[in-house]
Amino acid sequence: EVSITKFPADERKIIAKAHDKYKKARAGIINTRHGQIHTPAFMPVGTKGTVKAMLPESVQTTGADIILGNTYHLMLQPGAKRVFKLGGLHKFMNWSKPLLTDSGGFQVMSLSKLRKITEEGVIFNSHIDGSKFMLSPESSTEIQYLLGSTITMAFDECTPYPSTYEQAKSSMELTSRWAKRSRKAFYSRDGYGQFGIIQGSIYNDLRLKSALDLIELDFEGYAIGGLAVGEGQELMFKVLDYAPDLLPINKPRYLMGVGKPADIIGAVQRGIDMFDCVIPTRSGRNGQAFTKYGVVNIRNSKYKEDNTPLEEDCLCPACKNYTKAYLHYLVKVKEILGAMLMTWHNLMYFQKLMLRIREYIAQGKDFDFIS
Ligand SMILES: CNc1nc2cc3c(=O)[nH]c(N)nc3c(CCN)c2[nH]1
Numbered sequence: 001e002v003s004i005t006k007f008p009a010d011e012r013k014i015i016a017k018a019h020d021k022y023k024k025a026r027a028g029i030i031n032t033r034h035g036q037i038h039t040p041a042f043m044p045v046g047t048k049g050t051v052k053a054m055l056p057e058s059v060q061t062t063g064a065d066i067i068l069g070n071t072y073h074l075m076l077q078p079g080a081k082r083v084f085k086l087g088g089l090h091k092f093m094n095w096s097k098p099l100l101t102d103s104g105g106f107q108v109m110s111l112s113k114l115r116k117i118t119e120e121g122v123i124f125n126s127h128i129d130g131s132k133f134m135l136s137p138e139s140s141t142e143i144q145y146l147l148g149s150t151i152t153m154a155f156d157e158c159t160p161y162p163s164t165y166e167q168a169k170s171s172m173e174l175t176s177r178w179a180k181r182s183r184k185a186f187y188s189r190d191g192y193g194q195f196g197i198i199q200g201s202i203y204n205d206l207r208l209k210s211a212l213d214l215i216e217l218d219f220e221g222y223a224i225g226g227l228a229v230g231e232g233q234e235l236m237f238k239v240l241d242y243a244p245d246l247l248p249i250n251k252p253r254y255l256m257g258v259g260k261p262a263d264i265i266g267a268v269q270r271g272i273d274m275f276d277c278v279i280p281t282r283s284g285r286n287g288q289a290f291t292k293y294g295v296v297n298i299r300n301s302k303y304k305e306d307n308t309p310l311e312e313d314c315l316c317p318a319c320k321n322y323t324k325a326y327l328h329y330l331v332k333v334k335e336i337l338g339a340m341l342m343t344w345h346n347l348m349y350f351q352k353l354m355l356r357i358r359e360y361i362a363q364g365k366d367f368d369f370i371s
Pocket residue numbers: 068102103104105106153156157158159197224225226227228229256257258276
């Protein structure tokens with residue numbers, strides 16, 4: 001059985017660093033049915049079957065190996081069965097590389113007004129037209145199969161922050177029961193995989209129990225959920241100081257919903273391999289550009305006659321062909337091209353950051369650079 005993950009010894013470079021801050025960082029390759037994923041990897045978010053304001057071929061030129069889709073949105077519109085009938089999400093959105101789909105629980109809790117959590121699953125009213133739906137470990141797993149996801153996420157409950165120990169315990173136990181049902185419902189095929197998601201909030205014994213429950217189910221990879229939910233970087237890193245080590249060392253570790261460049265660097269140093277975050281795309285559309293000089297708020301009037309690019313050595317279209325003055329103008333007048341160029345630059349910036357991190361790890365160099 002060719003598992004989704006092959007961290008071949010020679011390609012996997014774990015380099016014990018002089019000081020222990022870096023010894024957990026690792027660079028590797030995940031081999032899937034839709035191509036390789038070079039880790040540490042950043043996954044642009046393509047919630048509704050598109051990375052907003054980007055053509056898929058443009059996303060590819062930024063260096064992204066894999067993008068993220070969302071079960072919740074796609075099941076409501078256009079519907080998983082319809083996407084399946086039309087040839088699956090890869091064909092539908094013209095993206096032939098790996099696709100990871102989140103399982104929907106997190107999006108239900110953050111988007112739908114009316115919802116009810118039961119042992120069976122989550123019953124909710126669509127935030128679009130109020131119609132009633134149910135998401136369960138079985139239906140979420142089937143929807144992700146219909147979409148044709150390369151990496152399917154187990155159906156979990158993202159424990160809110162803050163939560164008492166008791167609340168976090170019962171939430172984590174529900175996630176463990178749902179993980180078992182998700183794993184049973186998964187149709188395993190070569191080159192495809194399913195990731196379990198551990199919960200347990202900020203309580204290390206709950207995180208351990210969650211990991212043990214999920215390791216028993218032998219997933220192809222593991223995600224750390226329940227973070228980047230308002231706990232702040234310090235508390236997140238405190239959990240990441242031990243949680244990745246609870247997971248199998250030879251399988252991918254995915255930190256959900258993270259994050260800013262400094263969060264990514266800190267998490268890679270603690271053993272995380274995969275990330276997803278709306279920051280580069282959403283903040284790009286809102287006029288924020290990530291640069292080596294820091295974040296540029298392009299709407300600031302100081303850029304209205306700035307005839308220089310965001311970054312002189314960046315190869316993205318925004319930097320190659322345009323100036324900050326033009327981007328300032330486009331964003332101010334809400335021209336669609338503004339969203340496109342800002343998004344393109346930010347995605348390129350995040351992929352360059354990941355490339356530099358992978359190179360530094362491979363060369364055994366410290367990568368404490370804060371971008
Ligand atoms: C932005 N912060 C954030 N935290 C998350 C936790 C979970 C989480 O605990 N579970 C799931 N299934 N998704 C999460 C997501 C969505 C990832 N695209 C999160 N996003």
